[in-house]
Amino acid sequence: MTTRRKFLTTAAAAPAAALAAPAIAQSKITWRLQTYAGAALAEHVLDPAIKKFNQIAGDRMEIEVYYADQLVPTGELFQALQRGTIDAVQSDDDSMASPTEVTVFGGYFPFGSRYSLDVPVLFERYGLDEIWKAEYEKVGVKHVSAGSWDPCHFATKDPINSLADLKGKRIFTFPTAGRFLSQFGVVPVTLPWEDIEVAVQTGELDGVAWSGITEDYTVGWADVTNYFLTNNISGAWIGHFFANMERWNELPDDLKTLFEVCCADSHYYRQYWYWGGEADLRVNGTKMELTTIPDAEWAQVEDAASAFWDEIAAESETKAKVVEIFKKYNADMKAAGRPYRYG
Numbered sequence: 001m002t003t004r005r006k007f008l009t010t011a012a013a014a015p016a017a018a019l020a021a022p023a024i025a026q027s028k029i030t031w032r033l034q035t036y037a038g039a040a041l042a043e044h045v046l047d048p049a050i051k052k053f054n055q056i057a058g059d060r061m062e063i064e065v066y067y068a069d070q071l072v073p074t075g076e077l078f079q080a081l082q083r084g085t086i087d088a089v090q091s092d093d094d095s096m097a098s099p100t101e102v103t104v105f106g107g108y109f110p111f112g113s114r115y116s117l118d119v120p121v122l123f124e125r126y127g128l129d130e131i132w133k134a135e136y137e138k139v140g141v142k143h144v145s146a147g148s149w150d151p152c153h154f155a156t157k158d159p160i161n162s163l164a165d166l167k168g169k170r171i172f173t174f175p176t177a178g179r180f181l182s183q184f185g186v187v188p189v190t191l192p193w194e195d196i197e198v199a200v201q202t203g204e205l206d207g208v209a210w211s212g213i214t215e216d217y218t219v220g221w222a223d224v225t226n227y228f229l230t231n232n233i234s235g236a237w238i239g240h241f242f243a244n245m246e247r248w249n250e251l252p253d254d255l256k257t258l259f260e261v262c263c264a265d266s267h268y269y270r271q272y273w274y275w276g277g278e279a280d281l282r283v284n285g286t287k288m289e290l291t292t293i294p295d296a297e298w299a300q301v302e303d304a305a306s307a308f309w310d311e312i313a314a315e316s317e318t319k320a321k322v323v324e325i326f327k328k329y330n331a332d333m334k335a336a337g338r339p340y341r342y343g
Contacts, residue, residue, distance in 0.1 A: 029061040029255070031087035031247065034077060036095060036239070038068045038193055040219050044273055045149065046090055049266035053258060061255055063088070068193040075190075081244055082140055088243045094174050100135040101318035105326075106238050107174040108152040111305040112326050114235040114333070114341065116271055119148035126325050131318070132240070142248040144260060147267030149237035150274040152177060154229040155216045156207030157200065159291050163300065172196050173209040177233060180308050181209065184301065200224040209233070213285065214277035222287040230282070230292045233301065241266075
């Protein structure tokens, strides 16, 4: 039988038990995030945003950062994310081999953009964000947001002054960019990101078409290449933040919002870091000589991009829809004139 003393003892203990339960539920959440970038580059394109996230989240959540190929090779990032081996990823679709209909548009889609601002406008005003989210939901991954990085240029050991100079050049680049450039004699080479500098030094590579001049200086490639081609095949790299869908759904809403805000802050940082850096290093950089393929000859590459777009569009209904968005956007920019498109 329950005595009055036992009842009072049990009642007194109940609030303590009630207070103890939330403490267990609120145990610190830990995520592992791997980026496509090596440590020197991640210092700019990722670390500041994650540092802010961890500071604000405090004892509730911490994101551990891993750099290029530290946990898994970049080409296996999607699989690791889908399995939950990694909780979040910063990468483009193309180099992490996403099994989606939009993968070819990640990274550098040839001549899909001219300026870095094109990317967020394409996603937020022309409908690409909705398409990406739907495609990744099909494969159990949360597409958090897209942002722009730098334009795509060649940095090479030998000068590139004509299309003929590209023939036979072994170049580290992205899968879709490599597929496009191969028609001009470029030999695309895939290697771990951290091995690129040594591969250029040893002659395994003739150069890179992976970035703009800011990254070339930041990661050390400007120290092993001699020339920078001012012609570019894309105005901005399209990269994203992704999360494992199960891990994402487990987060409280305010931590989801915090992660989205910090990702947006990362995208904003890159807008001015790259845009300012590209101009500054072309004008004031001392490590690489600038070369240019004449506009009349480079027009062959631009014309080839138009045919390449149609080739991609023919592969699926979703790809055709994305290509139409790129065409509509670029037509609108051209019709708008200065400062959107001219020359």
